[in-house]
Amino acid sequence: MGSIDDSAALRRKWDRRHREAEGAPEAALVLRDNRHLLPARGTALDLACGRGGNALLLADAGLDVHAWDLSPVAIEALEARAHPRIRAEPRDVIAHPPEADGFDVIVVSYFLHRPLMPRLTAALRPGGLLFYETFGPRYAGIGPERKDFRLADNELPGLLPGLRLRCYRDEADCGDLSRGFRDRVMLVGQRPG
Numbered sequence: 001m002g003s004i005d006d007s008a009a010l011r012r013k014w015d016r017r018h019r020e021a022e023g024a025p026e027a028a029l030v031l032r033d034n035r036h037l038l039p040a041r042g043t044a045l046d047l048a049c050g051r052g053g054n055a056l057l058l059a060d061a062g063l064d065v066h067a068w069d070l071s072p073v074a075i076e077a078l079e080a081r082a083h084p085r086i087r088a089e090p091r092d093v094i095a096h097p098p099e100a101d102g103f104d105v106i107v108v109s110y111f112l113h114r115p116l117m118p119r120l121t122a123a124l125r126p127g128g129l130l131f132y133e134t135f136g137p138r139y140a141g142i143g144p145e146r147k148d149f150r151l152a153d154n155e156l157p158g159l160l161p162g163l164r165l166r167c168y169r170d171e172a173d174c175g176d177l178s179r180g181f182r183d184r185v186m187l188v189g190q191r192p193g
Contacts, residue, residue, distance in 0.1 A: 007092060010070060019073050025053035028109035030133040030186035034167055035061065037129060037188060042104030045123070047093055048111035052078035052086070054131075059085035063105060068093055098123035107131040112149055117159040126193020130163060132156065133186040136170060143183065156187050163189030 031054055044063040046055040051074050055067040065083075068091040069075055078088045097119040098106070104125055112134050120130060135143035135150045143150065154170055157163075167188035 007070070007095070017071075021051060021077075025051035025056065025078075027053040027057040028107065028131070028133040028186075029184075030109070030131045030167070030188065031057055031107055033186075034131065034188050037166060038063065039104055039129075043102070044105035044107065045098055045103045047098070047106060047108045047120070049078065049088070050074050050109075052081065052088065054107040054109060055086050055088070056081065056083060058105065058107065059083045066103075101125050104128045105131070109133045110135065110143070112151065114159060121160055121162055121189075121191065124191040126191055128191045128193075129166070130160065130187070130189045130191075132160075132189070133184060136183055136185045151185050156185050157189075160187070160189050163191060166190050 035057065038058070038061050040062060042063055044058040044065045046052065046058060046065060046067040049055050049067040049069045050071075052067050055065045055078060058065045063085065065086045067075070067078055067086055067088040070090065070092055072090045075088045075090045078086065094113055094116060097116055100122045102123050102125070105128060106120055106123060108120065108131070110133065124130060137147070137150055137153050156170065157165060157168060165187065167186065169187075170185045
C-alpha cells in the first residue's frame with residue numbers, strides 16, 4: 001500500500017480529471033452488453049465509480065447501489081444526479097475494501113489493484129455477479145502505459161479463482177487489430193451458491 005501522501009496525490013489527480021470531464025457518464029461495455037444477467041433486485045457496488053455511469057445503470061435496473069470513489073469531485077458529480085437508489089461516498093477502496101458477503105453485484109471498470117481481487121470475490125454473496133472491465137496488455141494509445149496497471153494476456157480469470165465464468169472477452173492481438181474489442185478485457189463471473 002502507498003503512503004498517505006501517495007493517496008492524496010492520487011486523489012488530486014482524479015479530482016482534476018473528474019472536474020474537467022464533459023458529458024454524461026457512461027456505463028462500461030461489460031455492464032451494458034450483459035445487463036440481462038443482473039438480478040431483478042439486490043444490492044450492488046460500483047467500485048471506483050468515477051462519475052457513476054455504472055451506478056446509474058444499476059439503479060435504473062432496480063438495484064440499490066453503493067458507489068465508492070477516491071475522488072470527492074466524482075462523488076459530488078454523481079450526487080448531483082440525485083438518484084434515490086444510489087448512495088455515493090468518497091472512499092479509498094484499497095485502504096477500506098468491501099466487506100465479505102455484502103453485495104449481489106459488483107462492477108469495476110478501469111481500476112486494477114491485484115491485491116484487492118480476492119476481496120472482490122469474497123464481497124459477493126453466494127450467486128452474486130462481478131462485472132469487470134479494464135485495460136489489456138496491448139497499449140494502443142489509450143489507458144495507462146505502465147504494465148502494472150494493465151492486465152497480462154489472459155490474466156484476469158486467474159486473479160478471480162472460484163468464480164464461474166459467465167462472460168470473458170480478451171482478444172489481445174489476435175486477427176484484425178483494427179476491429180473488435182481491442183486493448184481491453186471484460187469478464188462477468190459468478191460466485192457459486
